[in-house]
Amino acid sequence: MGIAIKFAKSHEWIRPEDSGASATIGISSYAVEALTDLVFMQLPQIGRHVKAGESIGEIESVKAVSDLYAPVSGEIVEVNASLPDNLEILGSDPFGAGWVLKIRMSNPEELDVLLDQTAYDVLVSGQGH
Amino acid sequence: MADQFLTTPLNQWHTSHGGRMVEFAGWLMPVQYTSIVDEHVATRTACGLFDVSHMGRLEIDGPGARQWLESMLTRRVVDMELGVVRYTLITNDHSEILDDALVSCESIPSSQSQRFGLVVNASNRARVVQWMLTRMPDAGVRLIDRTLESAMIAVQGPLAVHLVADHISAHFRETLMALKPYRFLRAELLDIPASFSRTGYTGEDGFEIIVPANRATEVWESLYSKAHQKGLRACGLGARDTLRLEAAMPLYGHELKEITNPFAAGLSLAVDLEGRTFPGSNRLAACRDHRDHVEGTVRVGLRFDSKRPAREGHEVFFENTRIGTVTSGSFAPSLGYAVAMANLSLETSKVGTTVEVLVRNNRETAHVVPLPFYRRKK
Known part of the structure; x- marks a missing residue:
C-alpha cells in the first residue's frame, strides 16, 4: 500500500500497485450510496485498451444508468467477474472486495491530475443531498 | 433553486426526513427517502405512504355539471351514483388523449345541485383546465382548481385499510372498511374533513385521501407514527413508478400519449361509446371498429x-x-x-x-x- 488512493471527479477510485505499473479501480462509497438500488453492472473485456475518461462499463440502479469511466489510460488486465452477481459488495466493501477491475497503466503520470482523498472529500461534501 | 417549483404542503416533512427532492412536472417531489426497493417492498408487505399532492384536483359543480361532464369524458357520467369513482380519458375533437383521470361523483343523479371531482396528472393539469374552460357552457357549471388548497395522500398496502380506519370515528369506520374499490366516502380523519377513495396506483389495497392543505402534515404524521413500527414507510415517486409498473397501470407520457389508440393500449374499459357523444368520439369509434388496422x-x-x-x-x-x-x-x-x-x-x-x-x-x-x-x- 505504498502509493495513495486517488479519485476521479466521476467517483471512481484508483490505487496503484507498489510496482507503479498497474492499478486497481473501483467505485467510491459516496457514489454507491448516491446510486442506491443497484441491479446491474457491465464490466469491460479483458485486454481492451482504453483512454482516460473513456466509458469502460455501466452501473445501473432501479432508477438510472451511469457510466463507469477509466480514470487513466491503459489495458484492462483483470476484472472482478463475481461482482455483477454480488452488487451488494460495492456497498459493504467498496475499497476492498468491491474492486471492479485492474488496469496496466500506459501513462501513470495521468494519476497526478486526479484528486487525493482530501480533495475528493471536499468535492462530495459540496454535493450532499 | 427551490422557489421556481411548486411545493406540496408536506415539503418540510420530506426534506427533514431524508427525501431526495427532484423536479417533477413543475413540482419539487421526493423521489425516494431511503431506497426505492425498500420503499417498494414496504408497500407490498406492510404499508406505503405517498404524497401525491402534485396531482391536479378539480371540482366541477352547478346544476349543469353532470350533463356537461357527460359530454366531455370518455366514461359515462349521467348514471354515476353518489360515491362512485370512474377511470376516464379526456380527449379533444381530434380524439387525441389529453390526460387520463379519475372522476368521482359527489351528488345523487336527481339532485338539483351537482358536484364532481376530477383528479388529473400534474403534468397535464394546466392544459386540461384550459381545454375544459373552452368547452364550458355560459351558465350552470363551475370549474374550480382545488390543487393548491388541498393535499392528497395515498396509503397503500396490506396494513393500509386498518391503519386509515383507526383514524376514523367509530360511526364511519365500518362503512369505510367495507368501501368497495372505485368508491369514495367523505368523513373526518381525526377532526379533519377528508375524502377517502378506495383507489391507488400500486396494485395494493388502500386509499387516496384528500385533506385541506393546512392539515396535511397532521394527517401524514399521525398515519406515519401509528404504523412505522409495523413497517410502514414514506415512499417517493421512484417506488410509486416501480409499483405501478408491476401492476401494469398506464402512466401518461409513456403508455398513454396524445396519439395513443386506447383500444390498442388495453384501455377499452376507459372508453364508453355506447349511445354517447364526447370530443373525438366518432374517431374513437372508428379506432375500435378497425382496431387491427389503425396502429x-x-x-x-x-x-x-x-x-x-x-x-x-x-x-x-x-x-x-x-x-x-x-x-x-x-x-x-x-x-x-x-x-x-x-x-x-x-x-x-x-x-x-x-x-x-x-x-x-x-x-x-x-x-x-x-x-x-x-x-x-x-
Whole structure:
C-alpha cells in the first residue's frame, strides 16, 4: 500500500500497485450510496485498451444508468467477474472486495491530475443531498 | 433553486426526513427517502405512504355539471351514483388523449345541485383546465382548481385499510372498511374533513385521501407514527413508478400519449361509446371498429431473463425485424427480474413469444407475458 488512493471527479477510485505499473479501480462509497438500488453492472473485456475518461462499463440502479469511466489510460488486465452477481459488495466493501477491475497503466503520470482523498472529500461534501 | 417549483404542503416533512427532492412536472417531489426497493417492498408487505399532492384536483359543480361532464369524458357520467369513482380519458375533437383521470361523483343523479371531482396528472393539469374552460357552457357549471388548497395522500398496502380506519370515528369506520374499490366516502380523519377513495396506483389495497392543505402534515404524521413500527414507510415517486409498473397501470407520457389508440393500449374499459357523444368520439369509434388496422400494435408485458432494465424508447426485435418500442421498464423489486411494457405489432405480441430488446447496444432476451406482472393475493 505504498502509493495513495486517488479519485476521479466521476467517483471512481484508483490505487496503484507498489510496482507503479498497474492499478486497481473501483467505485467510491459516496457514489454507491448516491446510486442506491443497484441491479446491474457491465464490466469491460479483458485486454481492451482504453483512454482516460473513456466509458469502460455501466452501473445501473432501479432508477438510472451511469457510466463507469477509466480514470487513466491503459489495458484492462483483470476484472472482478463475481461482482455483477454480488452488487451488494460495492456497498459493504467498496475499497476492498468491491474492486471492479485492474488496469496496466500506459501513462501513470495521468494519476497526478486526479484528486487525493482530501480533495475528493471536499468535492462530495459540496454535493450532499 | 427551490422557489421556481411548486411545493406540496408536506415539503418540510420530506426534506427533514431524508427525501431526495427532484423536479417533477413543475413540482419539487421526493423521489425516494431511503431506497426505492425498500420503499417498494414496504408497500407490498406492510404499508406505503405517498404524497401525491402534485396531482391536479378539480371540482366541477352547478346544476349543469353532470350533463356537461357527460359530454366531455370518455366514461359515462349521467348514471354515476353518489360515491362512485370512474377511470376516464379526456380527449379533444381530434380524439387525441389529453390526460387520463379519475372522476368521482359527489351528488345523487336527481339532485338539483351537482358536484364532481376530477383528479388529473400534474403534468397535464394546466392544459386540461384550459381545454375544459373552452368547452364550458355560459351558465350552470363551475370549474374550480382545488390543487393548491388541498393535499392528497395515498396509503397503500396490506396494513393500509386498518391503519386509515383507526383514524376514523367509530360511526364511519365500518362503512369505510367495507368501501368497495372505485368508491369514495367523505368523513373526518381525526377532526379533519377528508375524502377517502378506495383507489391507488400500486396494485395494493388502500386509499387516496384528500385533506385541506393546512392539515396535511397532521394527517401524514399521525398515519406515519401509528404504523412505522409495523413497517410502514414514506415512499417517493421512484417506488410509486416501480409499483405501478408491476401492476401494469398506464402512466401518461409513456403508455398513454396524445396519439395513443386506447383500444390498442388495453384501455377499452376507459372508453364508453355506447349511445354517447364526447370530443373525438366518432374517431374513437372508428379506432375500435378497425382496431387491427389503425396502429397495428398492442400493449404487452415483457419479462427479461436478466435484471438489466430496458427503458422507454428501447426498440424490440423479433428475428431481427423491429416490432415495437418499450414504453416503461425497470427492475421489478417484487419479482427479481427486469420487466417492461411495450407496444408490439399484433402478429408478434402473443404470450410466450421470445423477443430481443436493444438496451444500449446489448441485445437482451425477453418474453411476452400476461399483464399485470404482479397481482396481490386477496
